[in-house]
Each structure stands twice: as C-alpha cells, then as structure tokens.
Amino acid sequence: MILDVSTFSRAMGEFTATALLMIVGCMGVAMSFPDEAGFLVGSFQYGLTVCIVVHVFGCISGAHANPCVSISCCILGHIAMDMMLAYVACQLAGGLAGYYFLMAMLPAAVIEHNYPAVCVHDPMAELSNFQLLAIEFILTSVLVLGWCALWDVRNDNCPDSAPIRMGLLVTACGIAGNNLTGASMNPVKTLIPLLFDDYRGTFYPQLAGQALAAVLVPCIWCTAFANSDKPIETVHGRPKRT
Amino acid sequence: MILDVSTFSRAMGEFTATALLMIVGCMGVAMSFPDEAGFLVGSFQYGLTVCIVVHVFGCISGAHANPCVSISCCILGHIAMDMMLAYVACQLAGGLAGYYFLMAMLPAAVIEHNYPAVCVHDPMAELSNFQLLAIEFILTSVLVLGWCALWDVRNDNCPDSAPIRMGLLVTACGIAGNNLTGASMNPVKTLIPLLFDDYRGTFYPQLAGQALAAVLVPCIWCTAFANSDKPIETVHGRPKRT
Amino acid sequence: MILDVSTFSRAMGEFTATALLMIVGCMGVAMSFPDEAGFLVGSFQYGLTVCIVVHVFGCISGAHANPCVSISCCILGHIAMDMMLAYVACQLAGGLAGYYFLMAMLPAAVIEHNYPAVCVHDPMAELSNFQLLAIEFILTSVLVLGWCALWDVRNDNCPDSAPIRMGLLVTACGIAGNNLTGASMNPVKTLIPLLFDDYRGTFYPQLAGQALAAVLVPCIWCTAFANSDKPIETVHGRPKRT
C-alpha cells in the first residue's frame, strides 16, 4: 500500500460508501418499518442502496462497503492484506458516522417506532443458534459468490449492469432471510446499530456465519469454479455459453 | 465429454446453481406464503433468484439450473448429449440437496404454515388437465424462447444484462401463471418437493407441458426464427433493427 | 419487400410477439384484477411482458408488437411501407390468436371476475373525450419517443439493456394512466378484446390519441431532436454527454 492520492481516494470511497449505505438504506427501512410489508420494502431498499453504492463508488474503490467482501477480495488476491485492513477500518468508521448522522436526522417519534432499534431485526425466536448461523452463512455466501463472479476474468466484458445485478442479489437474499436472521450479510450493518442501543438479542451466530462465508467462499471459488488455464473459447468475442 | 477440470467445474456449477435456486427462491416463498400477495412476492423472488444464478454461474456452466433448458440447449446443438445428461443429473442432485438443507434451516412453524408444502402450489381447481398442460407449456415456452434468444449469435454482443432479463422473464411468467398452475417451468422445482411430502395433487400435466416446450421450442426457433446464412447487415456494429 | 426466408422470419416474429404480449400480459392482469392494487400489478406485468418480447424478438423482427411503433418506424424510414403493412397485419392476427388461446386457457370463473372483460379497462367516468385523447396521446408519445431513441444512431452502442428500458417505460406509463384511460398505448391491445365482448364503453378517443402519437412523434423527432450532420464528438468511444 503506497500512501498516494489513489489510496486516499479509495479509503475515502469506502468510508463514504459505507456511510451512505447506512444513511439511505436504514432511512428507508426506518420509515417503512411499522408496516406489515416492511420486510419487503426493507429488502428492496437495502438492494437499491447497494446498487447506488456500486454505481457511484465502483470506479473509485470497488464499492465493497462490507468487511466480508474485502476479506474475500484479499483471499482471491485482488487486493493486498494491508489495503484490506485499511478498507475494513474505513468501512467501520463510515458505518459509524453514517448511523450517527442518521440518528441526528430522524425525528424521535420515528426512532421509537422502530423496535428493537433502527435497522436492527430481532431474529425469529424459533431458530436455534446453529440455524441462525447456517442461514446467515448461506445468504452471505450468495453475496460473496456474486462478487467473485464480478471479479472473475470471464466477466470482464460485463461491467455495465453490475450495480443493478448486485442490488437485485441483495434484494433476493433480503426477501429470503429478513424475517429469519435479519439478512444483514454485513458485519458493519450488524454491529454498528448495537453500539447505539442496549441490545440484548442474539447476534453472534449471524456474525459467525458472515465470517465463515467470507473465508470459505473464495476458497471454494478457486477450487471448484476457477478459470482453467487454457485460453477461453470465444464465439464472436464472448465466452462460449454452453 | 472429456472428464477434465472444466467439466468438473460445469457439473459443480449446475449442482450449486440448482441448490441455490431451491434454497434462496423457496426460502423467500416460504416466508411470504401466508400473505395474500404471496403469489406476487413468490414470482418476484423466483425471478430474482434466477437473476442471481445466471449472474454467478453464467460464466461457469451457463447457469441452466433447469432440465428443460439443458434439453433445449442440446437440441440446438450448443452442448453434446452426454454433457446434457450430466447437467440434468447434477440439477436433480442439486435440487435435492438444496431442498433438504432448506427444510433443515426453516423452523417447523414456518413449514407447517406453507400449504400443501414449501414451494408447492396446488393448481387452480377449475382447470382441466388439458388447460394445465397448455398453460405450463406456454409459460415454459416463453422461458425456453428467452434462452434461445440469449444463445443466438445475433445477441452475442449483449451478454451484460442477461441475468436481469432472464430474471424479469421468470417474474412475468410467475405473475401470469402462479395462481393457475404454480408456474414452476422447471421439472426439478416441480418434482423435488414432492419427494418430501405425501402430495396427492395434480402434477403430471405440468410436467408434460414442460417437456413438450423443451422439445418443441428449439425446433420452432430453428425453423421459423433462425439466422439466415447471409452475413447480418449491421449499422455501426450492431444488427440492424427494423 | 422480398419474400425470402428473412421476411418470413420477421412476419412470424411479429405474429408470435403480439400473441405472447396478449397471452402473458393479459393472463397476469386477469389473475390480479379483482385486487385493489390491480392497476399496479397490471402495469408491472404489461411492462415485464414488453421486456420479454423485446428480449426474444428484438433480433428477429425488432419486436414492435404494436402498430403505432411500426407506423413510426416507417415514417422514420427504418422499414419500407409494404413491410410496415405486413407487420401491422401480423400484429393484428397475432393479437387475435393470442387472445383466443388465452380465453381457452382461463377458467370461466376468472373470466367473469374481470369486469368489463379480460384486459379491458373502462376509462374513468369523469374524463371528457378530449382528455381521454390527450392522455392516451401523451402516453403513446412517450412509448414512441422511447423507440425513436432506441433506433437513433447515437444509441447504437447501447443495445444491451434495451428490453429492460422499454419494459420500465411501459410500466411507468401504465402506473400513470391505467386508472385514467387504461393506458394500452397499443391499438391491438385496445381493439382485439372488444371483438370478443359486447363492449359499449369509450374507446375511439384512445385510438385517436394512439394514431396521432404514431404520426406526430417521429416528425417531431426528425425536426427537433435529429442528429446534426457533423460527426458526433466522442469521449473515449461514446457520444459526449453534456
């Protein structure tokens, strides 16, 4: 990691990306929470915010905005270890700043309406800790698989709709898991709101699932789905689909 | 079919793609089923999951995740017969594994809430068997037509938004047919849940419609819509639209 | 118009495209009509079906599926007059065939539930005939403007997400006008259902608005928005955005 203007841009990018993810994403969730279709609106809003973040910051820092993504990126060799640590630090700081400003902008009535707290979902009571871990592992794995596909050399000719595809992926994972584990798939989104509240619910299994996915999925990608070394067959300029 | 690392990657791709289709797609359906707008959320979620699967596995195995698609792909000559059989076997195994893990992750209360079973729709009682076959044939035909267009040499310069387009296609077919036949358009999605339940409803007509579409549509595509042999006229690099 | 295999493909393409537009689009509308959010689902479904049709038939016939679009295309000089007439004839025949099969596939209970008829919207009673004409003119103009932009040489490097963009355009026009005029923006969709029903409502003003848009918009496009003759300035390969 060379401390030049490009590294500064990237760090600022991750900071702002994560801050906006918290502000825009959680503001939408907070405004629709009391509604019974709230889990749908929340999933949709979280996906749309990921779309915004990848659109704006994709060309600056890669728009991870998620420690799991940065860890996977490092394991796959796309960024160095020290850059990954800088990314994670900026993400935590950005998430903290974003959530703080969000709390300052929302009226007290809205904040009280959101139970247990803004952007915090209590996991479903019937789930065992192992089930919580398994569900959050699966959903975070899908997210990391999406990023692995995006970084893959075989998709290098498809950068255009990447923000939309990642946004839709996050929406689908949210619809699937929002009422089960909260489907945050992001340690920043899981941890930061807890600093502001005296929360007594379960969140360790979700964190463990997220960490497991961040480490295991890139290893599986390299083993099972990696590009074989021979040059890709192309039909008229794109990888042959069969 | 040469048993090398690339064939292994493809087989693993189809296995994982179909497993995720069952897990993420059916988890979302299971969580929203009791709702009266459930058929909308279900269609949307199934479409989004297809989008995820095509995004992640499109560059690995083609992301069929559906025996009908693999059969059509083989009839059009894009994959060999033995590869097609391997694909179908991996899809069935993947669907079975995915549904099994989904059952292990969902709490019993959610599973009981889903009637007749998670990811199973009873066809509308007023429909005759012939109507069931016709509707499922039309919907699966639309799906296979979408894949035929994607594989066509004339769309080779448009791979970027393919996951989104296929996802929207599946969503539209779901909204149209979900309350009629269930609109699964996928033998794996129709059959696997029945292995876990003592289901007594109608599912043969839907399967027949799916099989018919898988065989007829590629033949129609070759006959009526095939690229004529002369080189395509292009205006500034893309096929001339008229 | 040379009667070769390519002309046959195009005619078949328009026939099938319009048939699918009626079957998939109207099936979704018919299944959600009694719901109070029906106009939303209907608009969304009509937009998604346009997305499917442009995706599948865009490379075959251009996927007009709408006489207004073919007339505009002819006025702009992209297709010849005799080809335009063949397109319109195929669209009418396709719409008729599609609606007929749809009626055969839907159970009687669903058909009766849809008032006044499947895929027919009574215009809002408070609207004068002139207002009906104006609203349908504006909405059809937006649709034709969308096609004009798609055909424009300045957008030739953007064919990829065209199906999605046209689908979203139709969705937005539907949400705006569905409860006012029905927002069909398509003479086939306006007329064909009336052949099957003894309908006594207002539909001439809408037709007049559609026809007016089909003729006026391409003229306005050529006059006000046409590409000036000097070569386009490009920045790194795409038209300079300012």
Place this chain on the structure above:
Amino acid sequence: MILDVSTFSRAMGEFTATALLMIVGCMGVAMSFPDEAGFLVGSFQYGLTVCIVVHVFGCISGAHANPCVSISCCILGHIAMDMMLAYVACQLAGGLAGYYFLMAMLPAAVIEHNYPAVCVHDPMAELSNFQLLAIEFILTSVLVLGWCALWDVRNDNCPDSAPIRMGLLVTACGIAGNNLTGASMNPVKTLIPLLFDDYRGTFYPQLAGQALAAVLVPCIWCTAFANSDKPIETVHGRPKRT
C-alpha cells in the same frame, strides 16, 4: 454557446424532458396518492420516469431535467456557464408547461383528492428546519454523486444501463425521504407546483439543501474522488476493480 441546430436540440430536449418528468411522474403519483402505500408507488414512479427521461433524452441533451444537475455539470466543467443557464431556463419553462398540461388532463376529483396539491408533499411536522435541510442535502448529494459517476471518464465504457441505474437511485432516495421531506431533489419539482396553489408549508430548507448539494458535491468529487493523472490500469479492457 453557439446558436446552431445542436444547441436548439439540446434546449428542446431539456424542455421536453422536464415537461415529461412532471406529466408522467406526477400523474402516477396523483393516481396513487390516497393509497397508504402511496409513498412507495410515488417513489417508484418518480424513479421510472427518470429512467424514461434519461433513456430518451440522454443522447440529445444529457437529460438533466434538474437545475441541480446542470449546475454540478457546469462546476465539473462538462458544460459552459451560458449553456448551463439556458438549460436551467428550459427546465423551468418545461416544468411549468408540463404541470399546466397535467392539471388540464386530470379530472377535478383526482386533483382534490391530492392533499395539499398534486405532487406536493408536506414535510413531516416533527422535523426541524435544519433536519429538513440536512435530509434534502444528503438525498440530493446522492443524486449528484450518481451523475458525477456517470460523467466520470472511468465509467465511459458503461453507458448502456445508465437510465436504469439513475432510475433506481431516484427510487431509493424517494423511499428513504418521501415521508420526511418529500424527497424531490429537484428545485423544479419543488417550486412549480407551488405556483398553482396557495401553499403555506415549508419549502425553503429543502431548496437550500438542494442548492448546497449542487455546489458542494462536484467540489468534493474533484478533491477526493478524482481520477489521478496516471493512465488507468486495465485488466482486459476495463478499469481494474480492487
């Protein structure tokens, strides 16, 4: 600014774009307003209309349709000062014309149903003026950041899905802020409806937030996120994502 046919096209483009933004966007909002999910439909419709406008007018005038965007564009040096002033004048005139025609087309019953007026949202009573300014500043900043990313040389190979990405961005900002400040993010949309109504609510803080974002965000973009001068590293033709 040279007064030639290209400048005329651009001015006409901005005029028509803003007029359509008001007509199609506000028509959809007006028809769904009494519904309790109105803020969702309104946000979705505003986003879709932005998608239409960018799709149709992107190649003509850049499809700003928003004085904040034109001001930011000028600060970043993409258009000259006199062109910017012409753009803003055309946007105001277009917004006025569009809203006037919309009022003429809607029946009186619909207009009365919309409180306080068609396309006007009362800000949430609990918000202080400073909070209103802060929220509208953040949301408009996200919009301007989206445009900055679109104009950036590093995204020059991604023009295709730009209309969809901008539409989704506006949707997300609307879901977040619609019930708080109205989330117009556009001085034209904030001011024009007030000319037609005797409105006594708060709108100065929102305008101030919009103006602040239009000026500050491009400066931040240049300082923190600008492309460093060295040529971009590319992997297989696209900017290296890390």
